[in-house]
Amino acid sequence: MASLASEVSVTQSSEFFSRFGRFGGSMAKLQKLLNNDEFMEQWVKQLEESESRLVHGVFNTAEAVLAAFKARCTAQGIDFGKFSWVGSEQAPDFNPNDPETVVVLDATLDTLQNTFEFAWTWTVEGQDDRWRNEGMLSDAKKLRLLSDDRKDEAEGDGTKFKPYTLCWVRIKLDVNVGEKPIDVRNSKSSPGCALLFMSAEHPARIRATDHKKRFEFWLPGLKCTVPGTGRWGGVPCVGFRCVCRQVRLSSCWGGNPNASLAVPSFWE
16 A cells, blocks of 8 residues: 555645645644654544534534634735624524535625635635636626626626625535526526635535535626637636546536536525
């Protein structure tokens, strides 16, 4: 059997030490782990205990999600006090009988573009590798809310975009699998950036993608313009390549069915 050291790539090693340092790791702490089997055992067991506390094995608790979002804002220099709650500050419960309905803290920043990029950057930092279609741009000329029906040349975000909001939502991830987004989406029930926040807040769910019970997904509450889709004909999508453990951000024409992609919906 190959050793763990032989299985770890240079990129993974670099990423590990980068994160270790970012969260307070130091040479002194590293030496404690390397020179003390008891410390190392405790560290590994804490990771196992953390995984066992995940809801349905893949979702963080709402308390952990809120704490992570606040920490993320602090790290990015964003004042958490700017945000206003839409609806209750009390998170809804997870459905104990549905392993693919997730509780998400949906948020907006000052613009749709900054919201999208904030959530995507957070998402990739929770994964081993990432890929993004170079045509998947998020500026106001390329990305809009599904509800934004202004003229093509309109500047900025439409009135439906509300900056600096927080809202607890539940999203059903395994619905409309293989359906065309244009056939099943609508501006009220279809999540957009909320699905990127889901990807960021629940990284274990992305890693659990198996294309059988846990699917890749469209972001049906958004529309985009990318080469080959026509003006506002594209829909962003998040995928996961299991072989190389790579989270992927792309887009396709909204009239294109894909057996690997679900079209998630907000869930009461």
